[in-house]
Amino acid sequence: MENLPNTWEEWISNFEGWQKRVGFDPSWLGDFELSVLFDWERAGDTIEFGDYKGRRKWERALQVPQQSMRDALITMITVQGDTEFASVEQQRHLLASAPTDFDRYSAARIMAEEQRHGWQMAYLLMTYFGQQGRREAQKLLERNAQDGDRLLGAFNIPMPHWLDFFCYTMFVDRDGKFQLGMLSTSAFKPLAASMGPMLKEEAFHLGTGFNGLRRIVKAGVIPLDLLQRYINKWVSTAHDLFGVDASSSAHWAYVWGVKGRWDERKKLEAG
Incomplete structure (x- = not known):
């Protein structure tokens, strides 16, 4: 591994190199600011479920009781960050063929927010998880969807058409919303506090997909059987991302308090 960052500033420098490699012009961000955002109030102070329910949420990795739990947190944060950067790699080329100026703006904004979400996860890895975290933060910039080596298969699938983009943001980003929601009550407070701002931004992604597909159906230009093929492609992909009912990793994540259920x-309030 080259250029393993020791500081956040060094990681940012490597991130700028990633932007160049994938062909994302930073000027496309406009006035959007890549930053690290937390909602500490929404995160709460008390662990809400699992074996450690009622104790104070962990604010540092060394407060997490077991190494297996820390490893699980690193994996969750890494996978989330990996999907964010992968999405930019999948979508970037679509800016050159946007149907309208509004669509180009929407896609550029989504890619800007995906990069910010990736920043957020990299910041957690760099700040809270020592050398292992720094290594995983760097790997976020080294894997590439175009090479097919992102961690989840859905984020290696080519996206050649705007129909792909609208279906992706309608269905795959919906899975993303659920994932963020389940992490928003995590016992690891910096992770939980990261989710509030990310969920607010994710809402625009879902709206873009919904409005895009609505416009397509209303225009009546694209044959419905063709549209159905794209919907089938991305609904099944999104469904796979939800995992399986009998998941041992989900079980232990809940027992440990690091990842909850949707809502x-x-x-808990309903009993």
Whole structure:
């Protein structure tokens, strides 16, 4: 591994190199600021479920009781960050063929927010998880969807058409919304606090997909059987991302308190 960063500033320098390699012009970000955002109030102070329920949420990795739990957190953060950068690699070329100026703006904004989400996950790895975290943060910039070596298969699938993009943001980003929601009650407070701002930004991605498909159906130009093929392609892909019902990793993540259920707080309030 080359250029293993020791500081956040060094990682940012490597990130700028990644932008150049994938062909993303930073000027496309416009006035969007890549930054690290937390909502500490929404994250809460008390572990909400699992074996450690009622204790204070962990604010540092060394407060996490077991190495296996720290490893699980690193994996979750790494996978989330990997999907964010992969999405940019999948979508970047579509900016050159946008159907309208609004679509180009929407796609550029989504890619900007995906990069910010990747930043957020890299910051957690760099700041809280020592050398192992720094190594994983660098790997986020070394894997590439175009080479097919991103961690999840859905994020290596080529996206040659805007129909792919609208279906992707409608369905795959919906899985992303659920994933962020389940992490928003994590016992690891910096991870939980990262989710609030990310969820707010994710809403625009879902809206872009919905509005794009609505416009296509309303225009009546693309044959419905062709549109159905794209929907089938991305719905099945998104469904796979939800995993399986009997998941040992999901079981232990809940027992440890590091990843909850969708609408965990509502479920707890309902008893």
